[in-house]
Amino acid sequence: MSNKKVLLLALLCGLLTAVALNFYLKSVQEAATNIKTRAVAVASARILERTLITANMVTVKDIPVEYVNSYAVNDVSQVVGSTARAEIEAGEQILQTKIVRRDSNRQSLAYSIPLGMRAISIDINEQTGVGGLLKPGDYVDVLGTVEVEIFSVDPNVNTVRETKTHVILQNVGVLAVGTDIGDPGNVEGEEKDSKSDSAGTVTLAVPAEKTQMVAHIASKGDLYLTLRAPADNSVEDRPSIDSLELLK
Structure with missing residues (x-):
C-alpha cells in the first residue's frame, strides 16, 4: 500500500474517532444536565x-x-x-x-413538653377539674386551697387555723387528661375524648421551679383548675382569699 493511501486511511480513522468522541462527550453532557x-x-x-x-x-x-x-x-x-x-x-x-414534630401525632408525652417545663399530674374530680370537660391543649389557672396556722402573740389565745386560697399558677397548658395525650390525627379521637370525662388526673406543663410548690400544696390541701378562653393569655396579680376577705 502506498504512503498516500496509508496517510489517507489514517486521516479517515482519526476523523471517525474525533466524530465518535465528540458524539460521546455530547451524550455524557446531556445525561449530566438531565439528571433529575x-x-x-x-x-x-x-x-x-x-x-x-x-x-x-x-x-x-x-x-x-x-x-x-x-x-x-x-x-x-x-x-x-x-x-x-x-x-x-x-x-x-x-x-x-x-x-x-410538635404538630404531629404525638406518640410520647415527653416530646410534647415545652422546654423549661415539667409534666406533673394532679388528682381531679368534676368539681376541681371543670366538670370533666378539660381536653389536652387547653390552658388553665391553678388555685390552691390550704389551711394555715395563724399564731397569736397573746399566750391566752389559741392558735387559729385559717383556710386560704391562692392563685399558684396561671396560663399553664394541659398536656394530658387521664391517659389521653391528644391525637389530632386519630380518626377515633372523639370517642377517645368522651372517655376522658371520667379521668381522675390531669397532667400539666408546669415551670420547673414551680413543681415543688404544686406537689406540696397537693399533699396539704386541694387544687382547683379554672379553664381559660383560647385567646386569653393574661397574667394577673391576685392576692390570696380567706374567710375574712369573703365577709368583706
Whole structure:
C-alpha cells in the first residue's frame, strides 16, 4: 500500500474517532444536565438525640432522585422546632422517622413538653377539674386551697387555723387528661375524648421551679383548675382569699 493511501486511511480513522468522541462527550453532557434532582433537608451539623432542631442545624440540598430516601423531609419548616428522635450525622438526609414534630401525632408525652417545663399530674374530680370537660391543649389557672396556722402573740389565745386560697399558677397548658395525650390525627379521637370525662388526673406543663410548690400544696390541701378562653393569655396579680376577705 502506498504512503498516500496509508496517510489517507489514517486521516479517515482519526476523523471517525474525533466524530465518535465528540458524539460521546455530547451524550455524557446531556445525561449530566438531565439528571433529575429533589430538594431535601439535610443536617448541616451533627444533631444529637433528644436535641431541639434549630434553623442553623438544617440546610437544603439538591440530591439525585434515585438517591433520595423515601422518608426524607423536603421542607426545612417541617424540621425546625422538631426534636431529634435519634442522632443525625452532618450531611445526612433528615428522615421523618428520626424526628418528632410538635404538630404531629404525638406518640410520647415527653416530646410534647415545652422546654423549661415539667409534666406533673394532679388528682381531679368534676368539681376541681371543670366538670370533666378539660381536653389536652387547653390552658388553665391553678388555685390552691390550704389551711394555715395563724399564731397569736397573746399566750391566752389559741392558735387559729385559717383556710386560704391562692392563685399558684396561671396560663399553664394541659398536656394530658387521664391517659389521653391528644391525637389530632386519630380518626377515633372523639370517642377517645368522651372517655376522658371520667379521668381522675390531669397532667400539666408546669415551670420547673414551680413543681415543688404544686406537689406540696397537693399533699396539704386541694387544687382547683379554672379553664381559660383560647385567646386569653393574661397574667394577673391576685392576692390570696380567706374567710375574712369573703365577709368583706
